[in-house]
Amino acid sequence: MTGAQRTILHADMDAFYVSVELRRRPDLAGKPVVVGGTGPRGVVAAASYEARRFGVHSALPSAVARRRCPHAVFLPGDHELYGEVSGQVHEVFGRFTPVIEPLALDEAFLDVTGARRLFGDGATIAHEIRRAIRDELDLGCSVGVATNKFLAKLASVDAKPTASPAGIEPGPGVFVIEHDEAQRYLDRLPVGRLWGVGPKTLEKLERIGVRTVRDLRGIDPPSLAAALGRSQADHLSALAVGADDREVESDRDAKSIGHEETYPHDKFTHEELSTELVRLADAVGRRLRDHGVGARTWTLKIRFSGFVTITRSTTTRDSVDDGFTIVELLRPLLEAIDPSPGVRLLGVSGSNLGEPTTQLSFDDLLTESGSDDLAGSEGSPKTGASDRAAATEALDSIRRRFGDGSIGPASAVRRGRLSTVRRGAQQWGPDQEERANDQEPPRPR
């Protein structure tokens, strides 16, 4: 067991998206409320504890949720608002410590080791944070307190309310795992509670007779390594004794940036997919430029109608941050794919992030094919690297002045209006409106 001297908090908002919605719809308090995708391919992002009683939980297909809880109120979700409120929550955290590692909009690790002299022990700080978030933001928050991140995260689960068909049990709000109690606490847990044990790993562990953390601690290392591989075996063995010396990192840099979209109806032609590629590439390029970085490795992700997912990637010498070049890099990969089984999702992401160079190498320039899509006019002359840089700069400045929807790739104009990609706009699947507008294309033979 390590890190006895540190005090780590894991703060996790209770049914965050639903709670934010209830602030503007107080009439829904006490009712089953579900936030998420409203379309046929949507999923649940958050469910109120009243809805959870009926077996509705996050990541459940919305269609299933409707069947399980037909009387629930379904809301489409407002990612932008949740982001704003998340900022307010983090402002509260910041009053207690500058060492905050956000994990998602609704949760974060806080290292309050240095704050104990000023505010009291971990439990006292946790209660103060909860009180401030409740009084000032009208939101519920559960906090786990322990000596490392792994244990603090486990503790926050025990701090939370629980819902079952029998009813809703309020949680304690703050749950502390004392250093000398950690092993006893861990031993009684099912292995599925460990960070990194999902359905597949759980199956492998059960096959070798490991069901609880105590079982895991008792198994001989070679057997565990044979079942899971060296790296994962070492990782889980450490967690089984509560060892986790990871720091709370307040300034983690992103390692990849991307966008992906599931379509209300499968797409069957390169022409349709090419249009989507341009939109996605444009959006990812903009986000890279916002972050002041470029990417060297570009990955195209395709999910077919049968849910089989493939990725194709390419790495360039220079890092790229403009939509023109991204399209040029990924289009050959797209064209090598047969879309005839039906494509339900297309994704574009850049990794290997670094200083943007954008200038193509000599070899790139020799083979440059000149993507015209972002220039906007059919049959326009081939664009060079400097033209693209100028066009990209012009696009950005127009968008800054007139808004996101003011200008974009010509091929992204759908039904007379510009179709833009905004981060989180369809976080939980294509919505109803999109489905209504998106006419089902004839399926090729």
Next chain:
DNA sequence: TCTGGGGTCCTTGTGCGA
């Protein structure tokens, strides 16, 4: 029941140069 979007990390296979 039929499966989103944004990520991270790990494993395996392959190609290539030393």
Next chain:
DNA sequence: TCTGTCGCACAAGGACCC
């Protein structure tokens, strides 16, 4: 010259997290 191998980078996929 041929072959083996080692390390590295890259490509692709899988598992997992929220």
